[in-house]
Amino acid sequence: MTALTLERMRADVAEMLGEAPEDIGNDENLMDLGLDSMRVLGLVLAWGNTGIALEFGHLAEHATLGGWWSVVQRLQNRGTADA
Known part of the structure; x- marks a missing residue:
């Protein structure tokens, strides 16, 4: 499975909002x-497919992409530790 990246998360959020990815900052609510x-x-379901x-x-x-990314990193590290 492909690891979830901050860039993919930003692109997916931007698509949901009809914005350009570069317009979504890490600290924006x-x-x-x-x-x-x-x-x-919908994002949770799509990103859950990454394992x-x-x-x-x-x-x-959390209300920011940066906060979400911290959660994802923690979960990905936990998954790596379990492997």
Whole structure:
């Protein structure tokens, strides 16, 4: 499986919002940009296909791409440690 990257996450969020990836900063509040819970759930499902045990609650605790990336890195490292 392909590891989830910050670049893919940024591109996927940008696509959901109809924005260019370079317009999505790591510290921008994604909810303020128009991302709602249903879209977040869609991202969770898509990103879960990369093999990490990502859940909606993991992302709901954070409102920025940088916060989400920290969660993903932690989950990816946990998965590597379990292997």
